[in-house]
Amino acid sequence: MDHYHAVIMAGGGGTRLWPLSRKERPKQSLKLLGERTMFQIAVERLAPLFTTDRIWVVTSDRYAADLHRQCPGLPAENFILEPAPRGTAPAIGLAAARLRQRNPRAVMACLTADHFIGDEARFRELLAAAAQVAEQDYLVTLGIAPTFASTGFGYIQRGERLERVGGFEVYRARRFKEKPAQPEAEAMLAGGQHAWNSGMFVWRVERFLAEVERQIPALHQVLTAATPEALAEVWGQAPDTTLDYGIMERAEDVAVIPADGLGWNDIGSWEALLEVLPTDAAGNVVLGAEHLSFDTSRTLVHASGGQRLVATLGVSDLVVVDTGDVLFVCPRDKTQDVRRVVDALKQRPDGAEFL
């Protein structure tokens, strides 16, 4: 299916993995899982399904050169530069407009650069199935069958069953639900009618751009800019909004494929990283450091500030992150609160160097 393109969104910052993730070192450029960056992993898992000329990256000028260095096999022209970050809706709109110029029949998968996917072969099967559904003019959202009552993800309620494609059940999407409170999350998990919203979508570019034109005409107008210079001039007029909120919640003919077995995780916290990485017998994960462990269990040690010896004695359920300039110590079940540290640094005159 040579008109099927993958578009990787890699413009983001994000500080949920502070102190490792920084403004200049976003999550997609981190070697969270070992030797390869998250972006490299995201590109490489697509290779069996997409030739490199059909793998696109939406990012900003700030990150493009580094990302290209990470994946030199991608054509330079496949890096689509946002003049400034304005949310996923303008970013994907830009990619869709570019792809329509090449081929009005193009189908695009909108993918993330910083998520963990355990079963990559199954992920590609899902992408292939989603493209078939997209060809029927649905806006397809890739759902994740929930495994616990998460309050950290958005949810998608399914409606009528549409079909079965490539081993996946496909449903009409009835309702998008933003991150819920705990009781609501538990009710949705128990009800069995909701999938997590992975933030990944598949659609025909023309179908998507028609939806943009209908819902956000100002954005559609911006996307008609003929040159990079013209685009930069009008980009500020694009509403700063996400695909979910700006397009999907009020879109027509939305489908959802609630996939299970992907081993998907958005690695939204240090604790999440500890969950996806292989552990030793005591449940520890050690990256980047030589570790001397005594009575230590369920602990993550992540050292990127130069090789050093890390000795832990009598600790459990702890996260220790050493970036050289910063040392962060936190119990694993509190790691989502790292934003408190980040917020405090934003208030400090000298905080910027650590952000």
Add this chain to the structure above:
Amino acid sequence: MDHYHAVIMAGGGGTRLWPLSRKERPKQSLKLLGERTMFQIAVERLAPLFTTDRIWVVTSDRYAADLHRQCPGLPAENFILEPAPRGTAPAIGLAAARLRQRNPRAVMACLTADHFIGDEARFRELLAAAAQVAEQDYLVTLGIAPTFASTGFGYIQRGERLERVGGFEVYRARRFKEKPAQPEAEAMLAGGQHAWNSGMFVWRVERFLAEVERQIPALHQVLTAATPEALAEVWGQAPDTTLDYGIMERAEDVAVIPADGLGWNDIGSWEALLEVLPTDAAGNVVLGAEHLSFDTSRTLVHASGGQRLVATLGVSDLVVVDTGDVLFVCPRDKTQDVRRVVDALKQRPDGAEFL
């Protein structure tokens, strides 16, 4: 009293404060309490009582230059070099022999370089009182009135009351007891007849050397060596033993002064350091690092590997020590087990660089 001399024992290694204390960086040379090394503090607290020509240091060739750099006001000839470390009995024997050459009537206080003393004025009062008792030919041991049932110190049982000197009660010492088990420690605390053995002693050098001659004639023979070269040749014949075990346990006319109110602590573990240092309102101690603290209490952060930001979130009763090449994380009540890490490093081919 110009024949009263202070001898600081500063030859020791010790790894109880690993990874900060190392073979080449012994405890007495560490800035555990802030800006000054333990050795500098030990010398400076003596200055109101001893002129610098009467402050002596027993150490080894390995440490002498560094110690002299720390206290350049001490005369070079006051650094007495052991040819090799052989315990406190030969070390103090060496110093006693040297002092006797100067003045057979000399009284010497045998002091430590790596202990914390909160009330330095009271400590000097104790030293002055002890000298008066020593002039009566007692071997005086400085005791510490115990404040809890410690299993980490030796104990001294007191016998008959001898006198009151300078506000201190003086007793004949009945029995030396090495580090006890917990029930025995509790019984001794409850009984009120025992003091901790501080490892500090005061005596006339002739009286002490006579005791050496009586109990360890081989050591006494070694101490008669006339030159450093002669000493180096016979030093290996000196028994490797401590003052406590080699001399005091079987000595005659031993006195003990069980002092209270000194704020004495031998800083035998990271937890002990946390106990003697001033804390913030949440009970935290931070040295050498900029600290961002969130929901953090009773925690010690000690950073000596270059200025860095240390952020702790949701931790309590933890010790974090960063020396640049090593990071050590341990709950405060487990820090005495650091010897397990040290022992493991001794077994490793590449462990020496961290010891």
